[in-house]
Amino acid sequence: MAKEETKPIRFGILGCAEIARKVSRAITLSPNSTLYAIGSRSYEKAKTFAASNNFPSHAKIYGSYDAVLDDPNVDAVYVPLPTSLHLRWAVLAAQKKKHLLLEKPVALNVGELDKILEACEANGLQYMDSTMWMHHPRTEKMFQFLSDPNQFGSLQSVHATFSYRGSPDFLENDIRVKPDLDSLGTLGDTGWYCIRAILWAANYELPKTAKALHKPKYNKAGVLLSCEASLLWEDNRVATFYCSFLSDMSMDITAIGTKGSLRVHDYVIPNEENEALFRTSSNSDFGELSTGWNPKPSEFIIKSDIPQEALMVKEFANLVGGIKFGDSKAENKWGIISRKTQVVIDAVKASIDNGLESVLIRY
Amino acid sequence: MAKEETKPIRFGILGCAEIARKVSRAITLSPNSTLYAIGSRSYEKAKTFAASNNFPSHAKIYGSYDAVLDDPNVDAVYVPLPTSLHLRWAVLAAQKKKHLLLEKPVALNVGELDKILEACEANGLQYMDSTMWMHHPRTEKMFQFLSDPNQFGSLQSVHATFSYRGSPDFLENDIRVKPDLDSLGTLGDTGWYCIRAILWAANYELPKTAKALHKPKYNKAGVLLSCEASLLWEDNRVATFYCSFLSDMSMDITAIGTKGSLRVHDYVIPNEENEALFRTSSNSDFGELSTGWNPKPSEFIIKSDIPQEALMVKEFANLVGGIKFGDSKAENKWGIISRKTQVVIDAVKASIDNGLESVLIRY
Known part of the structure; x- marks a missing residue:
């Protein structure tokens, strides 16, 4: 060098x-x-x-x-x-x-x-x-698990959340809820992470359609404060997410595959800066008389020398x-991932704007 | 006495x-x-x-x-x-x-x-x-948390899952997938628990509508093997659930309130027979420079002398x-809870049968 x-x-x-x-x-x-x-x-x-x-x-x-x-x-x-x-x-x-x-x-x-x-x-x-969370070593470890045909199999359902509770002042005056500055509101802020998490869990395969699941909440200026939506792939797999400025802090991914499942509760910002945890289960059954899990779920702690x-x-x-x-x-992969995230955001926004109709996602 | x-x-x-x-x-x-x-x-x-x-x-x-x-x-x-x-x-x-x-x-x-x-x-x-899980002492402890206006606040979003993977023989021949014996398939079996969990988290307040989120999967006899749906309350809160015979074992509740959230990964059958765990967070923020959670989430282990x-x-x-x-x-509360669970199942079934339209839930 x-x-x-x-x-x-x-x-x-x-x-x-x-x-x-x-x-x-x-x-x-x-x-x-x-x-x-x-x-x-x-x-x-x-x-x-x-x-x-x-x-x-x-x-x-x-x-x-x-x-x-x-x-x-x-x-x-x-x-x-x-x-x-x-x-x-x-x-x-x-x-x-x-x-x-x-x-x-x-x-x-x-x-x-x-x-x-x-x-x-x-x-x-x-x-x-x-x-940032894309760069934590935990994310790579979790992705390895999701990619393992024997431990996880193929993704069947994924639910992601990112919420935090804005103060009354935040909900009217923060940059993130100003129509001329961040008109996407919670969808662009916390929703960005949920959608990225879902795409990530699906190995970046774009869903076919997006559909908002309820009439969202807005602030006085008409900016989104809370939103829940579903994404549907060609093969009828479903993802759901909840993003909000009106709930306590949550950062969950629950990804369920044919052979295993993955859970993480702090994917956006780990509870601790120097280590982060995730949990998996694989090929479990109910055990004798259906009184427990066999095998039990696993817990992994991934250390990080410097923050994500x-x-x-x-x-x-x-x-x-x-x-x-x-x-x-x-x-160019970072541009592609960014663009996929954005087109899903756009589709969810369109679904909200057109009265919760299903909207085609176009890359 | x-x-x-x-x-x-x-x-x-x-x-x-x-x-x-x-x-x-x-x-x-x-x-x-x-x-x-x-x-x-x-x-x-x-x-x-x-x-x-x-x-x-x-x-x-x-x-x-x-x-x-x-x-x-x-x-x-x-x-x-x-x-x-x-x-x-x-x-x-x-x-x-x-x-x-x-x-x-x-x-x-x-x-x-x-x-x-x-x-x-x-x-x-x-x-x-x-x-059975309704009777575990953990369920009562979790319900206390959900009912606490300072620790949890009001429910904003809840996601529940129950899935397990049936063998090829199970998927065609088990009682649970026989049209003349258990025609509700996974919706009546695993979906029952998801819907009960959602009702429980919402203090048994019935949602207004139910909507299936995808074209479900069926076996050859036309019995449901997998289903994902959303439930919507009058005030626009949303619940989602995933129930399936085609995924690995999962039993998740993620309930997010204005002030706190609750997570449990084995609500149907605890990992262990003599004790069971759940996790909460309350009034958390990102801490200085948004590099962690403050306060950290909590973990509770509830012992049980005899199985649930x-x-x-x-x-x-x-x-x-x-x-x-x-x-x-x-x-009579057990009959009421049972009936509420059944009317939601019926509405989800109707939504599936009418091409994923939203269906009014009538008690």
Whole structure:
């Protein structure tokens, strides 16, 4: 490996969103990346953010997003702006040759996402959405289980949830429930994870149709606060999910296969940062007189040296490094997974908007 | 308490079903009941059953169901016959003044169940369906949690599963998939538990509508092998369930409330006979930087001196004893819960039969 290859990827961050604090820490914790620049419409805000989030002393503080994109030393940008601003800033970033780590929901609809993905592709850039749990080593272990024809068999039913309870102020004033900023509401925020979890459990095979299961709840501005939906595959397998800002925290996947099943209760953010748990059962029966399980379910604890968001940054930076210092091409699987998630969101949204009719999912 | 009151309730069993072995053991283990008679269309079969299931030496062996019902010393009958025979034998049992512990599914439809319930009521008899998990002390503890306005709040979403994998022979030849014996298939067998779990989690408030979520799978004889459905309450809350003979064993309840959530993975039959576990979370948030759960979820282990089916027999026999030896009237809540479960089954069945339309649930 040439010496050049060992240099960390230099990140610029657009905006001082709360989630950017978590990702700044992740960039610091990731061995192959460094916090290089922060831009905000307010220079003072950017300066305060950098100071309170362990930015190196030499990090660039900018009073605009443009300045970050114009800095030739920025390799990649992390974009945690409100969703309605993604199209503009993500495309601009790509035009300025910045690799793109994009916060979810990635776009207001798949039409917007396509423009972002096209801009990245046209410029040979790595795209990745910031879905942190995808990068936890537990996720890989669970996926191995789901892929095991003897232990799990083929997926028959999967249910996913992601909910948390917004305060009254959150439900009216948070960015995530503002029609001009994040018009998808809970569907784009917590629903994104449920849909990703379902696609993941189905080895990314897209369902055929989506259908909302009830008249959802909205805030005064008409933004979704709670939603439950079902997804149906060609072969009549069903997935269901529940996403909400109106319930206590839940992050469940219950995936049932012909030969086994998988359960995890904290797939989005593990209870503990340094280890995470999942449970499986395989080829169980009721035992003698149907008085118990034989064999019993299993429990697996997967340790993680650095948090899942740092592993995400590490993987992203590794792909960026391969392009920058080597002769790798961008890994397009992250764009494909992102797009599949978005088309399902769009279909669920359409089902809600058309009175709970079943809506065809088109990739 | 008069001396008479301490006498155990004498059970007669109609038929030698496999499940009758488990319930025979439960009657033996229950302190207030005794195995008194077994009847089968084959005297030899009844004799063998009694010998291999620890019947007392003085137990009566009969070569017909009628003989059990005609024995004046039989206080109560347990009826594990195929569902299509319930109407006839349960009503006849009631006419012969036998209290009734009825295996589920209790009837082919609510019209049949009503005749059974009317016969019990007309004769002042105790009715109970044989849904064992209702009687585990864990169930009561979980219900306390669900009823706690500060720990759980109000139910927002609930998902239940019960599945197990039938062998190819089971799927064509078992009683549970024979159109003339148990025409409800998996909906009457595993679906019964899912629906009961959902009603239980909703404090028995009946949903307004039921809708099957996919074209179910059938065996060659046209009996349901797998089904997924949603239930919708008046206030737009949703429940979903998955029941199947085509998946590995699963028995999940995921109930999410405004302030907490409940998870159990073996609600139908606990992994272990002498203790059972459930998990809750309450008022959790993401903690600093959204890197974990605060507070963490809790785990509760509930011990049980005797198995849940023996606790069921004990409760039933206690109610019967109150009528026989005291001046108690029959406890009608068991009939009400049974009927609510049946009307939901009927609505799901109707939704399947009418091409997945939403069907009104009428009590």
